[in-house]
Amino acid sequence: MRIAIITGASSGIGREFALVASEKYKFDCIWLIARREDRLRETASFINTRTRIFSLDLSLDLSLRVLEKALEEEKPVIHLLVNAAGFGKFGSVESQYTDDVKNMIDVNVRALTVLTKLCLPYMAPNGAIINMASASSFLPLPYMNVYGATKSYVLAFSRALADEIRNTGVTVTAVCPYWVSTEFIPVAKRSPQGESINNFLFMTYPFKVVDKALLDSDNGFDVSYPNGVPVIIKMLSRVLPDDMQRAIWNKIRYLRIFRYNQRFPEQLPLQ
Numbered sequence: 406m407r408i409a410i411i412t413g414a415s416s417g418i419g420r421e422f423a424l425v426a427s428e429k430y431k432f433d434c435i436w437l438i439a440r441r442e443d444r445l446r447e448t449a450s451f452i453n454t455r456t457r458i459f460s461l462d463l464s465l466d467l468s469l470r471v472l473e474k475a476l477e478e479e480k481p482v483i484h485l486l487v488n489a490a491g492f493g494k495f496g497s498v499e500s501q502y503t504d505d506v507k508n509m510i511d512v513n514v515r516a517l518t519v520l521t522k523l524c525l526p527y528m529a530p531n532g533a534i535i536n537m538a539s540a541s542s543f544l545p546l547p548y549m550n551v552y553g554a555t556k557s558y559v560l561a562f563s564r565a566l567a568d569e570i571r572n573t574g575v576t577v578t579a580v581c582p583y584w585v586s587t588e589f590i591p592v593a594k595r596s597p598q599g600e601s602i603n604n605f606l607f608m609t610y611p612f613k614v615v616d617k618a619l620l621d622s623d624n625g626f627d628v629s630y631p632n633g634v635p636v637i638i639k640m641l642s643r644v645l646p647d648d649m650q651r652a653i654w655n656k657i658r659y660l661r662i663f664r665y666n667q668r669f670p671e672q673l674p675l676q
């Protein structure tokens with residue numbers, strides 16, 4: 406059975422991947438994974454392909470075991486794996502709730518790594534793995550510290566994996582957007598120092614990120630930049646001294662321009 410597996414499919418970029426990939430490619434079934442079952446069902450209702458819904462908290466070991474068992478039972482041929490589940494919290498490490506810090510690492514790093522590893526034996530020879538990294542992976546980011554560090558991991562992990570499995574024909578693409586208009590920002594702001602980042606200039610949309618990511622994945626690129634903004638950030642992170650990079654970030658993160666108007670407050674997850 407030819408399938409796609411998409412985590413974070415209840416919202417934002419993961420949901421967009423589910424909608425666009427189901428139109429663009431042919432699958433027998435799409436596995437949709439996130440915690441909010443009602444939102445996964447909503448995503449499924451817009452898809453013409455058969456779906457299987459896994460309402461799972463990916464910060465838990467048990468959830469990864471559920472997926473491992475499902476793979477063993479079904480023995481699917483995975484043509485597309487998208488690891489889009491993830492979240493961040495704004496504020497200093499000291500100010501953040503310990504559970505948030507732990508869960509950021511568990512979802513963004515641990516679940517992504519373990520699920521990728523579990524899927525590798527089932528990947529189709531020309532299959533694709535797409536991992537959501539971020540422009541925050543390019544440099545140390547005070548007040549998005551742990552989140553940025555998890556995304557540095559995702560970028561490094563994805564690029565090295567792309568190299569390790571290149572001879573199998575499976576591609577690995579790390580997607581590195583700057584701000585995207587999703588539930589990510591209101592979730593990140595719901596923390597004790599949520600106001601420590603207020604400037605969301607150059608925000609883009611999920612469909613732009615996903616269209617470019619699928620194109621880059623089809624072309625076998627290891628990294629996908631949705632537009633020029635992350636490219637410029639990456640170049641600056643290479644040429645500017647470290648303390649100058651952080652000084653610039655600390656200046657712009659506070660600017661109360663382009664504030665995000667919370668569009669989904671009543672639907673936000675618990676996190």
Ligand SMILES: NC(=O)c1ccc[n+]([C@@H]2O[C@H](COP(=O)([O-])OP(=O)(O)OC[C@H]3O[C@@H](n4cnc5c(N)ncnc54)[C@H](OP(=O)(O)O)[C@@H]3O)[C@@H](O)[C@H]2O)c1
Pocket residue numbers: 412413414415416417418419438439440441442444461462463464488489490491492493512537538539540581582583584585586587588589590592674676
């Ligand atoms: N938006 C941005 O500015 C931006 C920029 C760069 C990179 N990214 C990355 O893009 C990816 C998608 O984020 P988004 O912007 O689409 O944000 P989003 O709308 O908040 O979506 C996050 C998704 O992750 C899922 N998720 C979170 N915690 C989970 C958990 N414990 N178990 C299972 N699923 C969980 C959520 O589902 P449930 O709540 O239903 O569990 C949701 O489907 C993330 O990895 C994010 O780090 C986002």
